[in-house]
Amino acid sequence: MHPFTRKSADSVAAWGETTLLSAIRRWLGDTAPTAPSGMGDDCAVLRTGARLVTVDPVIYGRHFDDKVSACDAGAKLLKRNLSDLAAMGGRPTGAVIALALDPRTRRDWLQEFYRGLAAVARRHQVPIIGGDIAEGPGINATLTLLGEPTGKRVLTRTGASLHDHIFVTGVLGGSLTSGHHHRFTPRLAEGAWLARQTAVRSMMDVSDGLAKDLKSLTPAGLFPAISADQLPCRRGVDVAAALTDGEDYELLFTLAARTDTKAFIRRWRSAFPRSRLTRLGRFERAGSHDENSLRLECYHGFEHLH
Amino acid sequence: MHPFTRKSADSVAAWGETTLLSAIRRWLGDTAPTAPSGMGDDCAVLRTGARLVTVDPVIYGRHFDDKVSACDAGAKLLKRNLSDLAAMGGRPTGAVIALALDPRTRRDWLQEFYRGLAAVARRHQVPIIGGDIAEGPGINATLTLLGEPTGKRVLTRTGASLHDHIFVTGVLGGSLTSGHHHRFTPRLAEGAWLARQTAVRSMMDVSDGLAKDLKSLTPAGLFPAISADQLPCRRGVDVAAALTDGEDYELLFTLAARTDTKAFIRRWRSAFPRSRLTRLGRFERAGSHDENSLRLECYHGFEHLH
Numbered sequence: 001m002h003p004f005t006r007k008s009a010d011s012v013a014a015w016g017e018t019t020l021l022s023a024i025r026r027w028l029g030d031t032a033p034t035a036p037s038g039m040g041d042d043c044a045v046l047r048t049g050a051r052l053v054t055v056d057p058v059i060y061g062r063h064f065d066d067k068v069s070a071c072d073a074g075a076k077l078l079k080r081n082l083s084d085l086a087a088m089g090g091r092p093t094g095a096v097i098a099l100a101l102d103p104r105t106r107r108d109w110l111q112e113f114y115r116g117l118a119a120v121a122r123r124h125q126v127p128i129i130g131g132d133i134a135e136g137p138g139i140n141a142t143l144t145l146l147g148e149p150t151g152k153r154v155l156t157r158t159g160a161s162l163h164d165h166i167f168v169t170g171v172l173g174g175s176l177t178s179g180h181h182h183r184f185t186p187r188l189a190e191g192a193w194l195a196r197q198t199a200v201r202s203m204m205d206v207s208d209g210l211a212k213d214l215k216s217l218t219p220a221g222l223f224p225a226i227s228a229d230q231l232p233c234r235r236g237v238d239v240a241a242a243l244t245d246g247e248d249y250e251l252l253f254t255l256a257a258r259t260d261t262k263a264f265i266r267r268w269r270s271a272f273p274r275s276r277l278t279r280l281g282r283f284e285r286a287g288s289h290d291e292n293s294l295r296l297e298c299y300h301g302f303e304h305l306h
Numbered sequence: 307m308h309p310f311t312r313k314s315a316d317s318v319a320a321w322g323e324t325t326l327l328s329a330i331r332r333w334l335g336d337t338a339p340t341a342p343s344g345m346g347d348d349c350a351v352l353r354t355g356a357r358l359v360t361v362d363p364v365i366y367g368r369h370f371d372d373k374v375s376a377c378d379a380g381a382k383l384l385k386r387n388l389s390d391l392a393a394m395g396g397r398p399t400g401a402v403i404a405l406a407l408d409p410r411t412r413r414d415w416l417q418e419f420y421r422g423l424a425a426v427a428r429r430h431q432v433p434i435i436g437g438d439i440a441e442g443p444g445i446n447a448t449l450t451l452l453g454e455p456t457g458k459r460v461l462t463r464t465g466a467s468l469h470d471h472i473f474v475t476g477v478l479g480g481s482l483t484s485g486h487h488h489r490f491t492p493r494l495a496e497g498a499w500l501a502r503q504t505a506v507r508s509m510m511d512v513s514d515g516l517a518k519d520l521k522s523l524t525p526a527g528l529f530p531a532i533s534a535d536q537l538p539c540r541r542g543v544d545v546a547a548a549l550t551d552g553e554d555y556e557l558l559f560t561l562a563a564r565t566d567t568k569a570f571i572r573r574w575r576s577a578f579p580r581s582r583l584t585r586l587g588r589f590e591r592a593g594s595h596d597e598n599s600l601r602l603e604c605y606h607g608f609e610h611l612h
Contacts, residue, residue, distance in 0.1 A: 040463070042394055042463070043390055043396060044359050045462075046356065049355065050355070050452065051355075052349040052350070052351060052352070053349060055402045055450060056404070056438050057406060062441055063440075096360075098404075098450075100448075130359060132362050132363065136365045136368060136446055137443040138442065142404040142438075142446075156351075
């Protein structure tokens with residue numbers, strides 16, 4: 001559905017801020033607690049802690065367009081932030097949403113947007129505790145997600161060493177054409193499980209394409225020796241696309257060199273029988289490049305400003 | 307300065323995301339800690355708690371325009387969030403910024419924006435711990451501020467009763483024409499002090515105009531009996547403007563009915579000799595309206611969508 005209308009009676013402007021805010025609370029339903037734990041005061045007061053924080057927007061024309069339903073766009077806003085939290089081994093404790101809207105935005109579009117978001121919030125128990133509404137060009141919904149570690153450890157991007165193994169969940173590439181970019185399930189359960197495995201050294205989510213993102217896990221002086229035939233490409237997707245398309249929202253992590261990888265994979269399969277896990281390769285010394293390894297520096301992932 | 311350029315060499319697009327991110331960290335300087343406590347991972351990991359959270363954007367054409375320097379626009383982004391935190395009696399522990407930019411945004415404009423923001427962050431000890439950059443129409447910078455209570459108590463908007471006194475800090479109205487909307491100092495010290503005074507019942511910041519905001523402090527069945535000659539109008543500003551202009555960023559609070567207001571004002575003056583404090587009136591029973599009271603329902607504060 002196109003988000004904007006020429007009929008002012010159908011627009012958010014016809015309602016004004018106060019009525020719109022009441023409607024948003026109604027659309028969010030039980031996912032929106034009351035003040036001071038929720039919307040309605042100068043700040044929201046969190047009941048539980050918030051040691052982890054991440055922020056990501058969805059912007060009309062960038063992260064969604066007329067081909068994506070309002071419901072899916074709203075769901076994506078929360079899910080892409082949950083994916084970042086999953087990558088640290090965290091669980092959500094609350095979210096705030098700043099909405100900047102063209103006054104011609106359709107009310108029924110916005111209703112579906114919030115209903116899609118609320119469904120994800122309910123599934124993952126994320127209270128929507130605050131927000132802001134302002135007039136702006138287009139549609140920009142920015143969500144800040146707060147969370148807590150699920151266990152004793154937070155997994156960061158640093159921690160890998162020479163010969164450590166590189167793993168990725170799911171399949172890569174073709175996210176936009178397959179609809180995966182708004183239909184994916186954030187890997188919160190997998191992230192929490194991985195953070196509990198002491199053999200796991202570092203982790204991140206793949207959002208800008210493996211070629212670009214894997215650089216963040218690669219220690220100085222090393223390179224990731226991974227071969228093209230190991231890549232878990234989505235059906236109908238070639239190696240270049242699997243490396244660069246972006247919006248995979250899968251978990252990329254490293255395992256200590258001396259780990260029994262077969263036993264690790266067995267444990268994974270017993271925990272997540274339906275989630276694919278692939279060993280991509282390992283970190284080797286720079287300069288020791290062999291012919292079977294992908295030259296990731298030749299592939300360019302998603303650049304946010306071009 | 308106009309934020310956009312036709313010379314692509316001067317634009318953020320010429321740099322791309324990675325170079326731009328490095329530049330932003332440089333501009334933020336010591337206010338931007340390193341990962342995992344700062345930018346550079348999927349989530350930021352907070353060292354201190356975050357029981358309070360608020361979010362507000364600045365949008366080009368709405369909250370600032372070509373008449374406001376980039377430096378002042380960046381400062382305003384953080385200050386308007388700090389004002390919300392002040393209104394709860396909180397202190398800041400960290401902030402994340404989601405930036406949506408037209409690729410033609412001038413790099414030197416953005417540099418001044420971040421320098422202005424960093425100066426405020428340094429003054430109020432707010433680590434900028436994370437963020438996101440995306441392409442979007444215009445300029446939308448959304449800041450989520452995290453904080454902690456300064457004492458045992460968080461002051462909310464609820465808590466006032468019949469005959470409680472209504473106070474406001476500073477002067478009201480003319481914020482845009484006087485430049486106050488970007489030059490103000492968020493009343494963090496005053497907010498923390500007020501939260502420690504047990505006689506203070508409720509508090510908020512005045513951002514949409516007193517006429518609109520005071521409704522949020524008014525208990526059901528009561529009305530605020532305040533007279534026009536008590537209003538602390540900014541020089542050259544009439545009563546209507548003082549009630550409705552918005553962007554005052556002052557603290558509005560209530561004091562228990564039986565408080566010795568003269569002694570309270572003396573204590574205030576000794577703590578904040580340079581900050582004006584005005585008793586506006588008190589809450590009375592609805593229906594007992596007297597002729598000297600302002601009919602606030604006839605004044606309309608700032609509406610965010612119209």
